[in-house]
Amino acid sequence: MTALTHGPATEAEGLADLNQAAEALWLAVQQADLPEAWRQGFSVEVLAEVGSTNTCAMTLGRNAESGAAAPAVVVAWQQTAGRGRAGRSWQAQPGHTLTCSLGLPLNLDAVPGGGSALSLAAGLAVAEALRTLPGHPPVQLKWPNDLQVAGRKLGGLLIEAQAPAHLPAGERWVVIGLGLNLGPTPHEQQGQRVALADLGCTLTPGVALALLMPALLQAVHWFSQHGFAPLQARWQALHALQGREVALWARLPDGVSPDAPHAPAPDQSGHLEGVNSDGSLRVRLPDGTVAQWQVGDVSVRPQPH
Secondary structure, three states, rough: OOOOOOOOHHHHHHHHHHHHHHHHHHHHHHHHOOHHHHHHHHHEEEEEOOOHHHHHHHHHHHHOOOOOOOEEEEEEEEEEEEHHHHHHHEOOOOOOOOEEEEEEEEEEHHOOOOOOOHHHHHHHHHHHHOOOOOOOOOEEOOOEEEEEOOOEEEEEEEEEEEEEOOOOOOOOEEEEEEEOOOOOHHHHHOOOOOOOHHOOOOOOOOHHHHHHHHHHOOOOOHHHHHOOOOHHHHHHOOOOOOOOEEEEEEOOOOOOOOOOOOOOOOOEEEEEEEEOOOOOEEEEEOOOOOEEEEOOOOOEEEEEO
């Protein structure tokens, strides 16, 4: 696989790129230090168009035969109804965005320290893999599941889980969706978004998939055995808002982001001290008390100066 100057221009080129990546990904998984059941049952589904890769990956988990659930990747040339957190949409331009999802069976209750920090562990794996690209793009994390560069959004993750009846007791089918801007970013969006091409790293969706998915699979397996505590310092080192004054919202209306002109006033503000071993956010309030914010119910932005 090779990086193209402007990425695949047509659907046929894009599907050829993704199918080539799927073959390389399957081979990489067979050679990886992963559970035998994961390697034997691993699959990749390449689609020309899909509403949401997360929805498709969730369906694969529901429809798997009893005892046959194994990691499955869904990747699409075009995603028409991508989702972000809190009902926000994810806009993806074919050939300029990686849209994929990883579905796999996990017992989150058996993770040391609990499984609530899965999105942080997954985000760290993606960020660290991206930072190995030529030029070492300075990718950072924003709690709980965004990828940023200099305050502009590069991508994000969306994690969903269900407990189909065919899975063993305690296991859930977990889907980790990833959207990544490959670029280039349209001029009118350059204040809010950034793409890898803007940073001098021009990848096709297939090349990005082959780079990131093995790292994500390995990270999820490692997290299932060791939890988030050993990753805590590495995650905080890449947190864009570490040590900053921040504003926090417990719940925003569906589709409304904190930086929207009509966003409500924040619920709390304070000094962001870091994350706990369970992935929750730790914020020191103006009165000196420390608030703990759980993953999945908050949005964070630097306070305006």
